[in-house]
Amino acid sequence: MNGPVPGGRQLFTADDVRAAVAAVVESGALPAIVQAGHPVLRAQAVPxxxxxxxxxxxxxxxxxRDTMHAAPGVGLAAPQIGIPLQLAVLEDLYDVPEENAAARERRPLEFLAILNPRCTPVGTETASHYEGCLSMSGWQAVVDRAATIDLAYDDDHGVPAVRRLTGWQARIAQHETDHLSGTLYLDRAHTRSVTSDEEYAAHWARPDIAEARQVLHF
Structure with missing residues (x-):
């Protein structure tokens, strides 16, 4: 990991949130996923x-949830559809090869909506894997993440909850929570590992990153 990652500044207000939500809800179509460079992705989302x-x-x-499925992805934060609100949805029910699932500790994650989430590492163990982002289409990079976290959040009824997540579930939660503080995965990535989706498929689509680490020198 490349040291501390600065968060974004509070650029938006509650009125901005309400206006953005109204535009999305009233449009009658799934919203576009905004891409890196959009200001909302670099701002501190409103609690x-x-x-x-x-x-x-x-x-x-x-x-x-529908936008995440259509992408397709395993998580989506509100800023990714232009809404500066501390809200994200998570779900990972995709079938993956058994070898990949084992190497990445990837287990099914039932749908979860989280408000005002905070991730706290449990222990010091980390895991390093390639990950991508729906707001940085076409690219992937290796990111070190806490292997186990306690995810504290409010549910959609405002009830506080805490869940302990490990492996890929913990990675998804950390990735989406980062979005709410104006952080993209590339801010945490080993930059020498950055690869296009095409090159990843051609060279680095392995259960682990050992070969990529050796060849790309990160």
Missing amino acids: FTGQLPETQLARLIDIM
Whole structure:
């Protein structure tokens, strides 16, 4: 990991959140996923404090889930659809080869909507794997992440909860929580590992990163 990663500044207000949510909910179509360079991806998202009616929040979560599925992806943060709100959705029910699942500790993750999430590492063990981002289409890089975390969040009814996550589930939660502080995975990546999707498929699509680490020298 390349040392501490600075977060974004608070650039948006509760009114900005309400306006962005209204635009998405009322559009009648799935929103576009914004790409790196959009200001919302580099800002500190606004904590959820009841700015939205319960029915509108529920509709937003449904839209985010559908957008994540359509991408397809295993997580989506509200800033990725232009909404500066501390909200993310997670779900990983894809079939993956057994060897890959074992190497990455990738187990099914049922759908989860999280508000105001915070990730706290448990222990000092880390895991290093390639990851990508729906807001940086076409690229992947190796990121070191805590192997086990406690994920503290509010659910969609405002009830506080804590879940201990390990392996790939912990990686997904950390990646999406980073989005809410204006951090992209590339900020944490080994930059010598950066690869296009095409080159990843041709050379580095392995259960682990040992060969990539040796050849690319990171």
